Amino acid sequence: MQRRRLKAKNKRKTAVRLAFLALGALALIGAVTGLVLALSKGAALGAMEALPFSAEATQIFTGNGFLYLADGKLNYFDLNDERKNLSLSTSTTDVRLAASKGIYALYNSSAVQIVGVSFPIEFSGTVQSVRCGSAYVAVYRLDASGNGAIQVFNFKGERQAESDVDLSGATLVNYGFRSGDDDTLWTLTLDTGSSTPVQTLTTYDLAKTATTGVITVSGELAETVAFTEKSVFAVCTGNLLRFNRTGNAQAYRVIVYGYKYLDASFAGPRPLFLFVPRDGAKLSSVMLLSVDEADVASERRVFLQLPPNALTAAVANGKLLVYCADAVYVYSEKGTLLSKEAFETPIDAAAKLDDSHMVVTRGGTLYLAPVS
Secondary structure, three states: OOOOOOOOOOOOOOOOOOOOOEEEEEEOOOOOOOOOOEEOOOOOOOOOEEEEEEEEOEEOOOOOEEEEEEEEEEEEOOOOOOOHHHEEEEEHHHHHOEEEEEEEEEEOOEEEEEEOOOEEEEEEOEEEEEOOOOOOEEEEEOOOOOOEEEEEEEOOOOEEEHHEEOOOOOEEEEEEEOOOOOEEEEEEEEEOOOOOOEEEEEEEOOOOOOEEEEEEEEOOOEEEEEEEEOOOEEEOEEEEEEOOOOOOEEEEEEEEEEEEEEEEEEEOOOOOEEEEOOOOOOOEEEEEEEEEOOOOOEEEEEEEEOOOOOOEEEEOEEEEEEEEEOOOEEEOOOOOOEEEOOOOHHHOOEEEOOEEEEEEEEEEEEEEEEEE
């Protein structure tokens, strides 16, 4: 299959316009102070810990820890090994962050700085966003004419032009890496010239510089895509589609019309998807949809009315978590209430990081909440 190439050349400028990272002072710090155990241990949350940055701080979860900006420094706080914590001096905080478990990057509209590389990568046109994989960084930028392209760099900041993706004639809906542990890049594009919606999901093996899969979704729009070892799931406006990873053939579709995707978990016995009614003004009811990773979905739907004033709902490890201001409720995938854990002090918000961690906000302070 012919690989799409970038047509426009990227010329490096001699003048460095982006000087937001002083890499000469890479200071490893042994521990981040200020961690406070809060609330009591429980089956759902474990011990909540106050994170060393405020809710207003620019931050991103890497999968192993947090990269954040505070007090003129770029900091990394590792959840498991304090020896990996670091602090770097920066000349500006007017940047965005991108990260995976192994690569960290800062960027603005004209340049990208990979942490550990001594020079910034400059771009003609405008940098729109950045994604990090295991060993590569993908940069989506628009040229002066508005044409899009994804440029690929390795962790050393070296251009991998043979892996660039030309997006001329297509609208990029989303892109990223299959996970932070591998370097399979994917793009979801929309053909705006068709009378009906036609989207193309394409995967690329950057290590082999090869296109590994092309999936077409017609007649409806994919709102999100997810990858497992066996499957590619596309959650669309009308159906949940499952494709086999081998051969990319569609295995089945399950109707989800009238519901909007909220979350998914693949760490339980079966893939579990969480939906809310599209016409719902607030978070008051949900639909749990579990399916098999086989040729037949064998789907099970559970419709559940949530406790009053629910703030957030998420699925993790095959369970439903519902956070209210005063407590967190845990349900099985069949909708059975398993536990209710009260907070000593009300919370303001909660958000899922992954199947093992939630982050809770209370009074401007962020707390890490392990999920069992």
